[in-house]
Amino acid sequence: MDIPKTSKAMVLTRFSQPLELLDIPVPELKDGDMLVKVDLASVCGTDVHLARDELSMHPPTPIIMGHETVGEIYYLPDSVKTDVAGTPVKAGDRIMWSHFFDGTCYSCKVLHEPVLCEHSRGYGFSNAYELRGGYAEYEVVLSGTDFVRVPDNVTSEEAVGACCAGRTVVNAFDKLYNCGGIRQGDSVVVTGVGPVGLYAIVMAAQSGASRVIAVDISENRLEFAKKWGATHVVNAKDHPDEAERVKYIRGLCGGRGADVIIECSGVLSVFAENFKILANPSKYLIIGQTSDKSVPIVPNDIQHHNAVVIGSHSGDIRHYIKCLKFIEAHKDKYPFGEIISKKYPLAEANVALADMRSGVALKAALVNG
Known part of the structure; x- marks a missing residue:
């Protein structure tokens, strides 16, 4: 040839x-x-x-x-x-x-x-x-x-998501499950509904969570999140006051906060705000942050919530294969x-x-x- x-x-x-x-x-x-x-x-x-x-x-x-x-x-x-x-x-x-x-x-x-x-x-x-x-x-x-x-x-359109967002979320979920994972009946909040957030939503939906709550500022993305398994959607623009927004999301989680938060937005202020939404105890999985900028947080928010904070980046061929199998199955x-x-x-x-x-x-x- x-x-x-x-x-x-x-x-x-x-x-x-x-x-x-x-x-x-x-x-x-x-x-x-x-x-x-x-x-x-x-x-x-x-x-x-x-x-x-x-x-x-x-x-x-x-x-x-x-x-x-x-x-x-x-x-x-x-x-x-x-x-x-x-x-x-x-x-x-x-x-x-x-x-x-x-x-x-x-x-x-x-x-x-x-x-x-x-x-x-x-x-x-x-x-x-x-x-x-x-x-x-x-x-x-x-x-x-x-x-x-x-x-x-x-199809190639179905498969291509496994090349980055999908395998990244599979790798992150492997780490999450090493720390107890999503339990039956848990409330899961996913902040940021781009491709990474969508794969986090669909994998949480298949995990046994009772609530999968998608948070974003795009109505189109939130509507798409429903197709991928979100039980509730929150447009942050409808709740411009941080204290009211936090209270509203905690309320969707039964009043005690999120058992698991998956941060996929990449927005520094969202990363910090999420600590106020955590239940006690809880897990906080961070996938979407790529900036080298900083944001203040209160360390006691981690300790007080008995929170396990997990960072995860990218994935290797094991995660491509797992994601392809997930796509094929669902x-x-x-x-x-x-x-x-x-x-x-x-x-x-x-x-x-x-x-x-x-x-x-x-x-x-x-x-x-």
Whole structure:
């Protein structure tokens, strides 16, 4: 099979400037490398912030963004026969893949937490001329990268959520359940109903919680949350006074507060306010915070509520697989594919980013052709 010489890509050449459509040379593939043709690349909220250099990490430009990608295998080396789960693969199969983890460092070998790998190589954050981002026609998947075949009965629109939001929530729920999890009858509050919040809602809804309360400022997102299992929704704009808002949400939890709060909004003031909504005892799972800014909190709010506070970030291939299985099992009950609210041609990536930032799109996705 002939390897294409170039790939069109939307490239972040400078922060806070529009992406540029460039022809990027396809790098020479090393032993074990795959080349995939991008089928669907969804736009993450992280991309929106990365484009303006608003994250706590600051990778150098130029960058091809896009770490949420379903790709069709275009070139498969002879050395690769199966995905990480042992499923046979061939050219034309759809796959999704984690960031590259080297498997040799302390985090990988001793902690068995590859997401903490000290020598990881990310997709969607690297130099554009390495062709390792989804905002492109083709993408290189490095030798040794864990990948999984997308089941034939799961659409790319349903699957792509597992590439970031879904696997992030699965990893976070694994940590939550290491600390007791969501018990039968618990009240769960999810603050922030973007893609991460939606996966938190649907997984809480399947956990046995008696109440799953979604909090956001977007009516459209709150309506969507109902489809994904929220029993109650709260538009924070309807409760502008903090004390009244806290009292109202605590009331929805039976008056004693939330047994579990899952923070997915990324808003610092919401992170701090949530401590006032906690029941006693309680668990506070933090997934959505990406800023390097600070906010004051009262440490006694943690101690007084006998609260377990858990932070979680990203996920590895185990969490992709678990999320795909969750989607496959519940796809007839929840509209997972509808999370992609609008598709854009690759060349309109700047419009997609703008629509994500403004809230016009819940989840934008780029397509080729």
